[in-house]
Amino acid sequence: MYKLQMIAAIILLAAMGYLVGMIRRRKLDIKYALSWMIMIGLMLIVDIFPPILSLISHLFGIATPVNTLFFLGFIFSLMLIFVLTVSVSRLSDRMRQMSQALALAEKRIRELEESNTSETENKE
Amino acid sequence: MNNKKKCLVIIPAYNEEKSILDTVRDLKEYAPEFDYIVVNDCSKDGTVALCKKNQIPFLDLPVNLGIGGAVQTGYHYALENGYQIAVQFDGDGQHDARYLENMKESLEREKADLLIGSRFIEKKGFQSSGLRRLGIRYFTILIRMLTGVRITDPTSGMRMAGEQAILIFATHYPKDYPEPESAVAAIRQGLKLVEIPVVMRDRMEGTSSISAGKSIYYMIKVTLAILLERMRRY
Numbered sequence: 001m002y003k004l005q006m007i008a009a010i011i012l013l014a015a016m017g018y019l020v021g022m023i024r025r026r027k028l029d030i031k032y033a034l035s036w037m038i039m040i041g042l043m044l045i046v047d048i049f050p051p052i053l054s055l056i057s058h059l060f061g062i063a064t065p066v067n068t069l070f071f072l073g074f075i076f077s078l079m080l081i082f083v084l085t086v087s088v089s090r091l092s093d094r095m096r097q098m099s100q101a102l103a104l105a106e107k108r109i110r111e112l113e114e115s116n117t118s119e120t121e122n123k124e
Numbered sequence: 125m126n127n128k129k130k131c132l133v134i135i136p137a138y139n140e141e142k143s144i145l146d147t148v149r150d151l152k153e154y155a156p157e158f159d160y161i162v163v164n165d166c167s168k169d170g171t172v173a174l175c176k177k178n179q180i181p182f183l184d185l186p187v188n189l190g191i192g193g194a195v196q197t198g199y200h201y202a203l204e205n206g207y208q209i210a211v212q213f214d215g216d217g218q219h220d221a222r223y224l225e226n227m228k229e230s231l232e233r234e235k236a237d238l239l240i241g242s243r244f245i246e247k248k249g250f251q252s253s254g255l256r257r258l259g260i261r262y263f264t265i266l267i268r269m270l271t272g273v274r275i276t277d278p279t280s281g282m283r284m285a286g287e288q289a290i291l292i293f294a295t296h297y298p299k300d301y302p303e304p305e306s307a308v309a310a311i312r313q314g315l316k317l318v319e320i321p322v323v324m325r326d327r328m329e330g331t332s333s334i335s336a337g338k339s340i341y342y343m344i345k346v347t348l349a350i351l352l353e354r355m356r357r358y
Binding site: 095096099100101102103104106107 | 182184193197
């Protein structure tokens with residue numbers, strides 16, 4: 001095994017450890033961490049068994065294996081960004097519904113409190 | 125019974141402390157049968173304090189939702205409180221409260237579900253700039269082509285909704301630049317849309333939400349929204 005492979009493997013394992021730590025401290029949802037974990041796992045496999053990359057390159061008809069790496073990385077990034085866009089849309093929609101419900105509820109509470117205070121004033 | 129319909133004026137407000145009192149005074153004077161509610165869209169000025177001080181009923185949104193989200197809050201309120209008619213009314217002094225009674229009569233007479241106050245039927249009062257009129261004309265033609273219905277002023281924010289329209293708008297309402305898109309959504313869901321002539325004033329305070337830079341985004345976004353609305357199945 002080459003030195004570079006070792007360094008890459010250590011970095012990847014550290015990243016994996018960091019990810020797991022964040023999930024443990026509930027800073028990251030497993031749902032969103034999963035794609036990153038799969039990504040790190042795949043990178044580890046390619047790092048330890050580089051011939052896999054050459055094999056895929058051959059299958060795709062890509063002359064230089066490193067281009068396969070760029071290509072796959074690019075596809076992965078685009079997919080991740082798209083998924084995030086969808087979830088931002090969903091979140092903003094939910095945020096809108098919640099704000100509206102909150103505004104309606106706030107008015108009812110305000111009016112209840114006002115009628116309460118005026119009632120007690122009347123009693124006194 | 126029919127004349128005793130509960131009517132609500134929805135006044136979306138973002139930093140309107142300078143004009144909101146005038147708007148409410150006009151409403152009290154010229155449309156006394158209408159209840160009204162200010163929807164404060166997270167104003168940074170004293171809009172809320174002013175409403176509290178003058179006992180103007182208001183809904184206070186905790187985060188800024190933009191015009192679409194604010195107006196929709198008003199429709200939710202109308203639905204929750206059993207209003208049969210809800211009318212959108214700008215708080216910046218552009219709309220004239222004297223038309224409300226007239227609009228209500230037209231809505232009932234024509235048995236319409238959605239009534240739009242149009243500046244371009246009688247072509248009186250504030251007519252917007254030439255370029256904007258051209259843009260509005262383009263939307264009129266686009267909506268005519270896609271739905272067969274002619275709306276002379278699809279960007280007009282002065283519109284009155286009947287019960288069915290209130291329900292539809294409370295369920296779905298576009299977030300930004302909602303006017304043309306929501307009109308098409310109403311037509312697509314089988315509502316009867318009628319326009320009546322109104323005269324609008326130039327705004328007393330504030331500036332249009334659509335600046336020169338945003339107008340290109342506006343044209344593209346609204347065109348796309350109308351096209352997609354036409355493709356939706358109901």
